[in-house]
Amino acid sequence: MDKKEIIKKLGAMRSSDPCFGGGKIVSSVSTEPLDVALDAWRLYSDVNALDTYLFSSAQKLEKEVMEWLAGMLHGSHAAGYITTGGTESNIAALYAAKKMYPGKREVIVPDSVHYSVLKAADLMGLKVKKTGLDKNFRADVGDIEKALSKDTLAVVATAGTASLGMVDPVEEINGLCGDVFFHVDAAFGGFILPFIVGRVTDFRLDNLDSLTIDPHKMGCAPIPAGALLFRDASYLKELTVQPAYIPITSYTLSGSRSAGAVAAVWATIRCLGLEGYEKNARECLRNTSLLCRELKKVSGAGIVTEPDVNIVGVRLPDIEKTASELRKRGWGIAVNKELSCIRFAVMPHVTREVVLGFIGELKEVLN
Numbered sequence: 598m599d600k601k602e603i604i605k606k607l608g609a610m611r612s613s614d615p616c617f618g619g620g621k622i623v624s625s626v627s628t629e630p631l632d633v634a635l636d637a638w639r640l641y642s643d644v645n646a647l648d649t650y651l652f653s654s655a656q657k658l659e660k661e662v663m664e665w666l667a668g669m670l671h672g673s674h675a676a677g678y679i680t681t682g683g684t685e686s687n688i689a690a691l692y693a694a695k696k697m698y699p700g701k702r703e704v705i706v707p708d709s710v711h712y713s714v715l716k717a718a719d720l721m722g723l724k725v726k727k728t729g730l731d732k733n734f735r736a737d738v739g740d741i742e743k744a745l746s747k748d749t750l751a752v753v754a755t756a757g758t759a760s761l762g763m764v765d766p767v768e769e770i771n772g773l774c775g776d777v778f779f780h781v782d783a784a785f786g787g788f789i790l791p792f793i794v795g796r797v798t799d800f801r802l803d804n805l806d807s808l809t810i811d812p813h814k815m816g817c818a819p820i821p822a823g824a825l826l827f828r829d830a831s832y833l834k835e836l837t838v839q840p841a842y843i844p845i846t847s848y849t850l851s852g853s854r855s856a857g858a859v860a861a862v863w864a865t866i867r868c869l870g871l872e873g874y875e876k877n878a879r880e881c882l883r884n885t886s887l888l889c890r891e892l893k894k895v896s897g898a899g900i901v902t903e904p905d906v907n908i909v910g911v912r913l914p915d916i917e918k919t920a921s922e923l924r925k926r927g928w929g930i931a932v933n934k935e936l937s938c939i940r941f942a943v944m945p946h947v948t949r950e951v952v953l954g955f956i957g958e959l960k961e962v963l964n
C-alpha cells in the first residue's frame with residue numbers, strides 16, 4: 598500500500614468511531630489532547646525513555662514533569678515517573694510496598710477500589726481484604742480499622758472513584774496507616790482535588806507513601822500517560838535494577854518506555870499551567886453540579902449519590918432501553934450494571950451546552 602492509501606484507510610476506520618470534539622462522549626475519562634502535545638509526541642516518537650544513556654533530554658523532561666506534579670501535590674521531596682496509566686501506577690505502587698515490607702501479604706481495599714489494584718494483588722500473590730462503603734459510597738473507615746492486622750502490607754484509598762466520583766476519607770485513613778504502606782489512587786481526581794478548598798488528598802497526608810495521578814485523564818494529555826509519585830526518592834531505590842547490557846539504572850515497571858508520552862505531558866503541563874488546570878477543574882465541577890440539578894428535575898431519572906468530583910452515576914428509568922435510545926442519538930454512554938446507572942464523566946469537552954443538550958434529549962427519549 599502506498600502512504601496516501603494507508604492514511605486514507607486509517608481515516609476511514611477512525612471516522613467510524615466518535616470524536617471528543619463532538620462533545621457527545623460522556624462515558625470516557627479521557628479528553629481531546631492539545632495540538633502542542635501531539636507535536637511534542639511526534640518530536641520524541643523515536644526516543645526510548647528507558648535509555649537515559651543515549652537520550653538524556655527525555656530524562657530531564659520527566660524530572661521537570663515530576664517536579665511540577667510534586668509541587669501541585671505538596672510533595673516537597675516526592676519522586677516518581679511517567680507510566681502508561683492508572684493501572685501501571687497502581688501495580689508499581691503495590692510492588693514498591695511489597696519490596697519495602699517483605700513478608701507482609703494483606704492489602705486492605707474498600708469495595709469501590711479500581712480493579713487494577715485487585716489485578717496488582719493477584720499478580721503479586723497478595724491477599725485482598727475488602728472493606729465496606731458508607732451510605733455515600735465512600736470507604737468505611739471503621740471497617741478498615743477492623744481489617745488491619747499484623748500481616749497488613751498496604752491500605753489503598755481512592756480519590757475520585759471510577760464509577761461515582763467519590764473521594765474516600767483519606768485524612769482519617771491516613772491516621773490508621775502509621776505502620777503500613779498507604780497508597781492513594783487519584784488517577785481521576787488528581788488534577789481536580791488540588792483546586793477544591795479544604796480537600797487534602799496529597800503528600801500533606803503524613804503517612805502517604807505513594808499516589809497515582811493520570812495526565813491522560815483530567816491532565817488532558819494524550820493516552821498513554823499516567824504518573825506515579827512516591828513520598829521521596831528512597832522508594833525508587835527499592836525498585837532499581839541495573840541491566841547488564843546498558844549503563845543505566847531503571848526503577849520503572851516497564852522496560853522500554855515512550856518518551857513521546859513524557860514530552861506530551863511536559864508540553865500539556867507547560868501549555869495549561871496550574872491556572873489552566875484550575876480553570877478546567879472549576880468548569881467541570883460547575884457542569885457536574887448543573888447535570889445533577891437538571892437530572893433531579895427529569896421524572897424517573899436522578900443520581901446515585903452527590904459526587905465529590907466530576908463523575909456522576911446517572912439513574913435512568915428502564916436503563917438498558919433508555920441507554921440504547923440515547924446511543925442511537927450519538928451519545929457515547931456506558932451502563933454500569935452493578936449500580937444500575939450510567940457513568941457520566943463531565944470532562945473538559947463536556948461543556949454546559951453538552952450537559953443541557955443531554956438533558957434535552959433525555960427528556961425527548963423519555964416522553
Ligand SMILES: Cc1ncc(COP(=O)(O)O)c(C=O)c1O
Nearest residue numbers: 682683684711757759782784785
Ligand atoms: C480511580 C482509577 N484508578 C485507576 C484507573 C485505571 O487507569 P488506566 O485505565 O489509565 O489504567 C482508573 C480508570 O478509569 C480509575 O478511574
